Amino acid sequence: MQDAVVIIPTYNEIENIEAIIKAVFALDKAYDILVVDDNSPDKTAEKVSLLQQEYKNRLFLEVRQEKLGLGTAYIHGFKWSLERHYDFIFEMDADFSHNPKDLIRLYETCQKGGADVSIGSRYVKGVNVVNWPLGRIILSYGASIYVKLITGMRIQDATAGFVCYKRKVLEAINLDSIKFIGYAFQIEMKFKAHLMHFKIVEVPVIFIDRIKGKSKLSSSIISEAIFGVITMKIKSIFNKER
Template sequence: MKDAVVIIPTYNEIENIEAIIRAVFSESRAIHILVVDDSSPDGTSEKVEELQTEYLGRLFLKRREEKKGLGTAYILGFKWSLVRSYSYIFEMDADFSHNPKDLQKLYNACAIDGADVSIGSRYITGVNVVNWPMSRVLMSYLASKYVRLITGMNIQDTTAGFVCYKRHVLETLDLTKIKFIGYAFQIEMKFKAYIKKFRIVEIPVIFTDRTRGKSKLSSGIISEAVFGVISMKMKSLFKREK
C-alpha cells in the first residue's frame, strides 16, 4: 500500500490504540498512520508517542487541546496529509470495528480498479454487523435508507466511517466548508464527492462492534445526522438553482 496514510481519530482509546497501530502496520510495511487525539485523559497520546520510537517515520501524532468531534479531527488529518505526498488517504476507527485486513481491499479499489472513493460497506451485501443489538442495527440501516432517499445517492452505507479517498478528491472538495462534526460528517463527505461526480464504490466488509472502551455515539450526534441531511440537500438544490 504505497503512498497511503491511515487517519485514526481517538479519544480515550488506551485499551485499543497499541493493538490497532500494530495491526495496521502488520498489513503493510509502506503504510503510514496519523493519530489525531483530543487530549485523551487516559493516556492514549502518550502511548502513541511511546510507539513512535519503534515506528520512526511511519507513525505520526497530532494532539488537540480539547474534544472537538470526529469531523474536525478528520479535516485536520486530511489537511496534514495533503501537504505531504500521500496519494491514498484512509479514515478508520481505533476500536477494531474496522478490520485492518480490509485496508488492502479499499486500497485496491482505488489504486487498481480506478475508484475515486472506496467505502467499507456494511450493507452492500445484506447486513454485515457483528455484536450490535438489533435496535442499533435497525437504526443504522434505516438511517442509511433515509439518507439515500433525501440525497439521491446510490450508496448503501452512507454513514460508513471506513473509507479510502484518492488525493485529488480531497484536493477538489472545499474542506473549509464541511460543517458537520459527528457521524453526519461521513454523510456530508460522501455527498460532496457524489455532487462532484467522483466514482464511489462500496466494498463489502464485516463491521464488528467494539469489545473494549466506550462508544462515542450520542443523541446530539444522531440529531445532527437526521436534521443535517435535509439542510445539506436543500443547500445543494439552492446552489444549483442559482
C-alpha cells in the same frame, strides 16, 4: 514515506491504540498512520508517542487541546495528509470495528479498480454487523435508507467511517466548508464527492462492534445526522453545496 496514510482519530482509546497500530503495520501493504488525539484523559497520546520510537517516520501524532468531534479530527488529518503528498488517505476507527486487513481491499479498489472513493460497506451485501443490538442495527440501516431517499445517492452505507479517498477528491472538496462532526460528517463528505461526480465504490466488509472502550455515539450526533441531511440537500438545490 508511503503512498497511503491511515488517519485514526482517538479519544480515550488506550485499550485499543497499540494493538490497532501494530495490526496496520503488520499488513503486507505498507501504510503510514496519523493518530489525531483530542487530548485523551487516559493518555492515549502518550502511548502513541512511545510507539513512535519503534515506528520512526511511519507513525505520526497530532494532539489537539480538547474534544472537538470526529469530523474536525478527520478534517485536521486530511489537511495534514495533503500537505505531505499522500495519494490515498484513509479513515479508520481505533477500536477494531474496522478490520485492518480490509485496508488492502479499499486501497486496491482505488489504486487498481478506478474508484475515487472506496467505502468499507456494512450494507452493500445484506447486513454485515456483529455484536450490535437490534435497535442499533435498525437505527444505522434506517439512516442509510433515509439518506438515499433525501440525497439521491445510491450508497448503501452512507454513514460508514471506513473510507479511502484519492488525493484529488480531498483537494477538490472545500474542507473548510464541512459543517458536521458526527455521522453527518461521513454523509456530508460522501455527498460532496457525489455532487462532484467522483466514482464511489462500496466494498463489502464485516463490522464488529468494539470489545474494549466506550462508544462515542450520542443523541446530539443522531440529531445532527437527521436534520443535517435535509439541510445539505436544500443547499445543493441552490448550488451552495460545494
